[in-house]
Amino acid sequence: MSLIEVKDAGKTFARDEGTFTAFEHIDLSIERGEFICLLGPSGCGKSTLLNAMAGFDLVTSGSIEIDGKEVCEPSDRYVTIFQNYGLLPWRSVQKNVELGLEQKGLSKAERAARAAQYIELVGLTAHKDVHPRQLSGGMQQRVAIARALAVDPEILFMDEPFGALDAITRMKLQDDILRISREQQKTIIFVTHDIEEAVYLADRIVILTPNPGRLKCICEVPLHGYRDRTSGDFLRVRDKIFELFHMKAENRIEYFI
Amino acid sequence: MKKTILKARYAVISFIVLIALWQLLYTVSDFNEALFPSPFKALRALIELAADGTLFRHIGTSLYRFAAGYCSAVVSAVLLGLVLGWFSKAFRFVDPIVQLLRPISPTAWMPFIVLWFGIGDVPAIVIIFIAGFFPVLLTTVAAVANIDPIYLKVSRSFGIRQPQLMWKVIFPAAFPQIASGIHLALGTSWIFLVAGEMVGAQSGVGYLIIDARNDLRTDILLADIVVIGLIGLILDTLLKMAEKRILRAWGGAA
Numbered sequence: 001m002s003l004i005e006v007k008d009a010g011k012t013f014a015r016d017e018g019t020f021t022a023f024e025h026i027d028l029s030i031e032r033g034e035f036i037c038l039l040g041p042s043g044c045g046k047s048t049l050l051n052a053m054a055g056f057d058l059v060t061s062g063s064i065e066i067d068g069k070e071v072c073e074p075s076d077r078y079v080t081i082f083q084n085y086g087l088l089p090w091r092s093v094q095k096n097v098e099l100g101l102e103q104k105g106l107s108k109a110e111r112a113a114r115a116a117q118y119i120e121l122v123g124l125t126a127h128k129d130v131h132p133r134q135l136s137g138g139m140q141q142r143v144a145i146a147r148a149l150a151v152d153p154e155i156l157f158m159d160e161p162f163g164a165l166d167a168i169t170r171m172k173l174q175d176d177i178l179r180i181s182r183e184q185q186k187t188i189i190f191v192t193h194d195i196e197e198a199v200y201l202a203d204r205i206v207i208l209t210p211n212p213g214r215l216k217c218i219c220e221v222p223l224h225g226y227r228d229r230t231s232g233d234f235l236r237v238r239d240k241i242f243e244l245f246h247m248k249a250e251n252r253i254e255y256f257i
Numbered sequence: 258m259k260k261t262i263l264k265a266r267y268a269v270i271s272f273i274v275l276i277a278l279w280q281l282l283y284t285v286s287d288f289n290e291a292l293f294p295s296p297f298k299a300l301r302a303l304i305e306l307a308a309d310g311t312l313f314r315h316i317g318t319s320l321y322r323f324a325a326g327y328c329s330a331v332v333s334a335v336l337l338g339l340v341l342g343w344f345s346k347a348f349r350f351v352d353p354i355v356q357l358l359r360p361i362s363p364t365a366w367m368p369f370i371v372l373w374f375g376i377g378d379v380p381a382i383v384i385i386f387i388a389g390f391f392p393v394l395l396t397t398v399a400a401v402a403n404i405d406p407i408y409l410k411v412s413r414s415f416g417i418r419q420p421q422l423m424w425k426v427i428f429p430a431a432f433p434q435i436a437s438g439i440h441l442a443l444g445t446s447w448i449f450l451v452a453g454e455m456v457g458a459q460s461g462v463g464y465l466i467i468d469a470r471n472d473l474r475t476d477i478l479l480a481d482i483v484v485i486g487l488i489g490l491i492l493d494t495l496l497k498m499a500e501k502r503i504l505r506a507w508g509g510a511a
């Protein structure tokens with residue numbers, strides 16, 4: 001059985017002037033350890049779908065199951081990382097990373113040690129005592145990643161986590177998250193509207209189309225192991241996705257390139 | 258340190274100008290000296306008051322009342338505000354009552370307060386409490402409602418629930434705004450301390466005003482007014498420093 005099963009899921013919002021369907025009829029199975037990118041234009045319901053999987057704002061039709069259990073509230077077995085980091089500005093880096101651990105009944109020393117370990121993983125040991133405001137955007141997002149990893153979740157949900165960063169920082173963080181996903185064997189669901197980012201990171205890319213959000217296709221990325229942004233293979237896959245993006249909407253097909 | 262000296266320079270210059278204007282007005286006007294004392298006479302009255310200790314006794318009494326009324330107002334208003342801010346539905350019922358009570362000047366309650374509690378410390382404390390309570394309550398409720406929702410989302414993600422959520426996340430997130438309410442209430446409370454002591458007490462800097470008027474000692478009256486202003490200024494400065502320090506400790510921009 002897959003880790004995440006999305007079955008005919010739909011989300012309809014009640015609005016003043018009636019209802020609005022953010023997405024509908026989404027079917028998706030995600031395996032343990034996969035890196036999945038949700039790719040699509042603005043407004044196609046990527047964030048809404050991610051929020052539904054993470055348990056913040058549940059689907060109104062169909063179902064989403066994780067580990068065979070219907071998702072009904074957030075859990076620290078699957079943590080979300082946001083575009084604007086969501087760090088607590090009144091806590092130091094160390095204390096921010098400890099936030100999720102405070103619910104786990106660890107001793108103070110254990111907590112500190114575990115936080116320090118994940119701060120080291122994202123390379124911020126030198127900055128562990130400063131407050132988030134004193135860090136660059138990229139460093140802040142690293143703190144958020146460390147904080148999420150510290151509770152040892154099975155799944156990481158990431159909503160355009162690198163969207164606010166400059167190109168170079170973004171590439172660095174992409175490498176980091178790729179390394180971490182391999183080392184730590186996490187399942188990652190990653191929302192982006194950057195095609196290259198999706199191709200660089202994902203094992204499979206889920207492409208959505210807007211109005212209302214629908215699954216257009218699921219694209220397997222055959223770039224196992226080492227990825228090179230300039231290699232011919234990378235460019236071929238990227239071009240293929242570009243092509244798909246400008247194709248007329250069809251019902252879902254699994255694409256193997 | 259250098260910065261504070263520079264800042265103090267402005268204050269010193271502006272006070273000197275103020276006193277000079279006062280002296281000028283005194284010289285050119287032909288008011289009876291008993292009705293409009295010169296700065297020098299006020300200073301002499303101040304020294305007289307200070308010398309026999311009455312001034313410090315009154316100041317001490319006033320500060321005690323102020324501390325009691327203001328601190329209890331801040332603590333209870335912040336606690337209630339946090340709860341009502343979180344249970345925003347309940348606040349919808351409370352809000353009309355608050356809006357009804359808020360525009361009533363605390364001094365309007367004075368007759369009742371004196372009837373119920375007599376003359377002494379309590380009326381002034383109650384007045385200060387009323388004056389400080391509403392601004393802090395309303396800013397706290399608003400502050401909780403305005404918390405960036407991402408903090409709550411992050412908390413849910415890590416399974417942080419009430420009551421931890423309140424003191425780990427909501428209070429610190431709302432604190433900068435709450436602090437501005439606490440600050441605002443300080444000035445209001447100090448203003449109403451004087452009003453409260455003028456009616457409901459036999460001691461304190463507010464009572465001293467009534468006392469000086471009864472003795473027709475306008476020099477003492479004016480000296481007392483200056484003292485009231487100075488203490489207000491000092492309290493405000495101290496609070497500002499405390500506020501800054503907390504915000505800095507909490508990684509604020511200050």
Ligand SMILES: Nc1ncnc2c1ncn2[C@@H]1O[C@H](COP(=O)(O)OP(=O)(O)OP(=O)(O)O)[C@@H](O)[C@H]1O
Nearest residue numbers: 013015020022041042043044045046047048049193
């Ligand atoms: N709480 C809500 N109430 C009503 N409509 C909403 C709500 N949240 C999202 N929507 C609508 O659902 C649609 C999808 O929104 P969503 O944020 O999921 O898009 P997105 O794909 O993440 O876009 P972007 O790339 O810009 O972040 C949008 O049209 C949005 O207006």
Ligand SMILES: [Mg+2]
Nearest residue numbers: 046047048159
């Ligand atoms: Mg989005």
